[in-house]
Amino acid sequence: MTSVSVLVPAIATVLLLLAMVVVAVVLIRRRRTRLTLAAIPVTSSRGHQRVAFVVNPIKFNAEKARTIVAEECRAAGWDPPVILETTVVDPGYSQARRAMELRCDVVLVGGGDGTVRVVGQELAHSGTPMGVVPLGTGNLLARNLDLNVTELQHNIRMALHGAQRYIDMARIQLVNRETGAHSTHGFLVIGGIGLDAKMVSDTRDELKRSVGWLAYSESGLRNLPGRRKRVSISIDDGPEQVRKVRSVLFVNCGKLPGGVDFIPNAVLDDGTLDIVIISPRTALGWAWMAGKVVFRHPRPIPVMELHVARKVQISVPEPLETQLDGDPMGAVTSLSVEVEAGALLVRGAS
Secondary structure (H helix, E strand, O other): OOOOOOOOHHHHHHHHHHHHHHHHHHHHHHHHHHHHHHOOOOOOOOOOOOEEEEEOOOOOOHHHHHHHHHHHHHHOOOOOOEEEEOOOOOOOHHHHHHHHHOOOOEEEEEEOHHHHHHHHHHHOOOOOOEEEEEOOOOOHHHHHOOOOOOOHHHHHHHHHHOOEEEEEEEEEEEEEOOOOEEEEEEEOOEEEEEHHHHHHHHOOHHHHHHHHHHHHHHHHHHHOOOOOEEEEEEEOOOOOEEEEEOEEEEEOOOEOHHHOEOOOOOOOOOOOEEEEEEOOOOHHHHHHHHHHHHHOOOOOEOOEEEEEEOEEEEEEEEEEEEEEOOEEEEEEEEEEEEEEEEEEEEEOOO
16 A cells, blocks of 8 residues: 555656756755754653554565664553554554554554555544654655654654644545445545546556655656546535546645645645646646646646635546545546544644
8 A cells, every 4th residue: 555645646747847856855855854853852741651553564664663663662661562564455444443442542653645544544533643654655644744754763753752733634435336336435635536546556566666756757657648537526515517637636735755845725734625626638738737836836727726625526427546645446436525624633743
C-alpha cells in the first residue's frame, strides 16, 4: 500500500517539467531542516503511556522503526510497545481496532499514506491519538503535518511525546452500478477520480522502490495523452453541472513532495475540502497548470477550477478509476464525498 504522493499523480507528471528546480529545492531544504531538527529536544510531561505500533513490515526502515519505538518507550519508563503488523489481506483495520481494545494511549502508524489512511479511518471519532511514522513513498500526511520525512527518530519522538491536534477526515461512498459494487471509506489527504487514479494504478512498484515518488511521473507520461471525460458534479447539494475533465480531486491538504504546495489554501482542520476540477486538453494546458501550482499564481485559470465545499457528488456515464491517498479503489459510476470536521486526533503535529 502506498501513499498518495502520488498523489495527484497528474501533478507529479506536470512537475516533471521543473524537476531540476524541485530537486535543488529538496536538497537545500533537507539540509537546512536536518540542522534545525538536530537541535530540537523532544520532551514530554505525560505520565505512563501504553503504546501500540501498527507497522507495515515490508516497508524500508520498518525494522529500524520498531527498534527505535521500543528504545524510546524504554527510555521514558513505559512498557514495551504493542507491535501490530499489517498484512496484504488486512492493511490496518483489525490492528487499529485491537490497539483500541487494549486501551492504548497512542497508536503509532509506520507505513505509507495508505496504511495511515486505514488506521486513521478506524481511530476517527475515538479520541485515541494517532502518531505518524512516515515509511512510504510520498508520506503526504506527514508532510502536511510539517514533519521531516527523513528524520525517523525525531518523528517517532514527536509521535510519542509531541503536541496533539484534531484534523479533518473525508468520508467517501463509491458505487459501480454496472457491477453492483459499493463501499465506504475514509481518507485524510486527497481522493480523486479520473486520470490521477489511472496514474496511481499504473505506477510500477519496482520503479517506486528505486526512485520513490518520482515513479508517478513515469506513469503520468504514459497516461497523459487521452480525452477528457464527461462528469456530472453537484457541490454542497447544488444543481448538477456537466464538465469535461481529466480528473476531479477532493483535497483535504495540499503539500506535495519537493516542497510544492498544490493547493495553498487547503488545510487539515478548516472543516472543508478543496474540490479541484482539472481539464487540460493539450500539453500547453498542462504546462499552464504546472506554472500555477509551482509559482503559486493566485488568479484562476480555465484548466484548473477550484471550489471550497463540505460535500460533493459525482456521476459518470461510464466507469472511471478512483484513488484515495494513493491507493487504487477501482472504477465507479458515482461517488459522494463529505468532510468530517475534527474527526481524528493526531499527535506529533506542529
